[in-house]
Amino acid sequence: MASRNGVPKFHRETAAVRRGALIAATLRSLERYGHEGASIRRISAVAGVSIGLINHHFRTKSELIAAAYESLALGLQRTLRLRAAADRDTPPRERISRFLNASFGPDLLAPSVFNVWLVFWSMILHSPQMRAVHDRTYRRYRAILENLLGALDESGEARRFRLRPAAIALSALLDGLWIELSLSPGTFRPEEAIAICEDWVDALCAGAFVHLLNDKPRTVRSQPRNHT
Amino acid sequence: MASRNGVPKFHRETAAVRRGALIAATLRSLERYGHEGASIRRISAVAGVSIGLINHHFRTKSELIAAAYESLALGLQRTLRLRAAADRDTPPRERISRFLNASFGPDLLAPSVFNVWLVFWSMILHSPQMRAVHDRTYRRYRAILENLLGALDESGEARRFRLRPAAIALSALLDGLWIELSLSPGTFRPEEAIAICEDWVDALCAGAFVHLLNDKPRTVRSQPRNHT
DNA sequence: AGCGTAATTGATCGATCGTACAGGAGCAAG
């Protein structure tokens, strides 16, 4: 019918292309509407398709959400990795500086990005599917940090340190600053966040973090210390 | 009718008492059911009251949620402050250690607490009411940290440092570690998180953080440094 | 003891949710 008018009612796409478009629409819907954007109706409206199409390409809603989570996480990691190593022969310490700058760039600090992230996080506790995505992507993220820090550790510019806890600490510092900047951008400026991280890396190089040093493994003190 | 049987159908409470009970029920509901716990029906079921009662004591749902947010935040802050200064004459450095230990105690690290927190956070972007509560409570939280760090700064045990960015950095480190521990408790142990924070404070005392030093105010570098 | 106040109940409203499903339609192959 409609084809007789020369105006098709809709476009047919291959399954792969349509799946990608729906994932992108999911992220856009979450950006705009926050938690209420995680609805089949909102997503289909943003994507410009009918309600039923989503359940044709994704068996359930949570499957689509999980796919969107993984897509966003991997995309951000790719961005960070690319910016950290622009040239082939960037020295290790500067790669980290580039990574820090990219972490607090305007595209990462957009409040919408954070809102999407929050929606995903809030689903982890109750959805094993989301937990699986989180564990997988977060392991990757820490691996990237361990790579960056590992190159620094072997460059001779720094006192030798233990890689794993150092990556954990730096990722926590990055996440904490990123979250606070996203929640209330007026509290401090992105440049301050970068400076705080740079200071941390410099202190790591100087061997200022006793528990992270590699030369003498020591047990961790869990009780408050006694300063007399 | 029911009173004739000697079995009252319900208890009458003063407005203040009932409001407090409803706030507590809200937090319990959010702990159990996550984001879906933020529903009038769930909350009233947890509180053991009827659906309509909530709208009798709170004009709208978001008013109740905001009250619960403020209640939880202030309660946690009170707990932390009390544990940080157990004795009157606890030295500044040990107060901080106590604060760190309390921050990663089992009651703060319960996954349910984090889930409640996430629900609140996800509402900040779209609800000015929640944003107001967040700004207020987070300012208080940073003030507590500034008090603790300020006492350390004046004790003479540390190189003089700028209070505000130091509090921002420490709170970010605390938050980041707390979040990661809550999201996936198996990644590292609470004792490691405490050690990372202790290291940070020690490095602060040693003057290892250049941008935080007080003696010479310097501009913050926002471009990646050039290591040649 | 009875009365009045206000705390409490529960049915009800319109809206929105996720999923299922039957039929319409684009597009390539024959």
Added chain:
DNA sequence: CTTGCTCCTGTACGATCGATCAATTACGCT
């Protein structure tokens, strides 16, 4: 041009949501 695959549409259904409101009832006060 016709056929057929499957991508796609849109209605339908049952459940749940926040908010309203008239009716009910506990409990202090006189």
